[in-house]
Amino acid sequence: DAGVTQSPTHLIKTRGQQVTLRCSPKSGHDTVSWYQQALGQGPQFIFQYYEEEERQRGNFPDRFSGHQFPNYSSELNVNALLLGDSALYLCASSLQSLADFNEQFFGPGTRLTVL
Amino acid sequence: AQSVTQLGSHVSVSEGALVLLRCNYSSSVPPYLFWYVQYPNQGLQLLLKYTTGATLVKGINGFEAEFKKSETSFHLTKPSAHMSDAAEYFCAVSVFTGGGNKLTFGTGTQLKVEL
Numbered sequence: 132d133a134g135v136t137q138s139p140t141h142l143i144k145t146r147g148q149q150v151t152l153r154c155s156p157k158s159g160h161d162t163v164s165w166y167q168q169a170l171g172q173g174p175q176f177i178f179q180y181y182e183e184e185e186r187q188r189g190n191f192p193d194r195f196s197g198h199q200f201p202n203y204s205s206e207l208n209v210n211a212l213l214l215g216d217s218a219l220y221l222c223a224s225s226l227q228s229l230a231d232f233n234e235q236f237f238g239p240g241t242r243l244t245v246l
Numbered sequence: 247a248q249s250v251t252q253l254g255s256h257v258s259v260s261e262g263a264l265v266l267l268r269c270n271y272s273s274s275v276p277p278y279l280f281w282y283v284q285y286p287n288q289g290l291q292l293l294l295k296y297t298t299g300a301t302l303v304k305g306i307n308g309f310e311a312e313f314k315k316s317e318t319s320f321h322l323t324k325p326s327a328h329m330s331d332a333a334e335y336f337c338a339v340s341v342f343t344g345g346g347n348k349l350t351f352g353t354g355t356q357l358k359v360e361l
Contacts, residue, residue: 135289164348164349166349171353171354172353172354173250173336173338173351173352173353173354174290174336174349174351175351176348176349176350179347179348187348189348221289221290223290223349225347233347234292234295235347235349236292237282237289237290237291238289239287239288239289240288240289242287
């Protein structure tokens with residue numbers, strides 16, 4: 132059973148460019164969350180997608196946008212890159228349940244470097 | 247809103263010694279609490295979680311944590327450290343809303359295990 136996969140593993144961009152990161156959830160999962168982990172910091176919640184809609188959003192500017200596809204995979208897009216966007220971007224998947232907490236399983240992350 | 251404070255960004259123990267990593271949380275509603283471990287250049291792995299029920303929870307690799315509501319704490323312990331425990335540990339808090347359950351992480355504690 133494949134876990135959460137992310138691509139690419141590493142990415143180098145320059146300021147002002149746009150980037151797209153991809154995530155495939157764990158088999159059977161329908162919800163995808165994205166987190167940004169700056170060097171030496173804990174992960175910070177960007178947003179969560181369920182049923183192809185953004186359900187929750189953290190304190191990130193509109194330059195950060197996302198999408199979820201019918202097969203539950205997801206993309207994170209960042210426009211007008213800033214040096215401060217350099218970080219490890221983590222994707223986590225879970226199975227939606229109204230009855231209990233939905234454990235999130237994390238992928239290995241995409242390391243984005245902005246020069 | 248929820249928050250987590252991890253006391254001590256770096257902890258060093260001798261192999262075979264007790265591991266104690268401290269976590270205090272803030273939440274206006276009953277929280278769900280988690281400990282994750284992150285090895286270099288990898289994603290997050292769940293060590294253990296508290297949702298409801300027994301306040302002493304056991305996780306993988308011999309780790310356990312106790313939820314103490316009166317102290318708003320969820321400290322992580324392991325009786326005997328092993329070299330393979332060297333990693334970064336994150337405490338996280340969430341609340342069950344029935345629709346969206348973002349994780350709020352602490353800043354992490356780097357555990358070093360010495361011979």
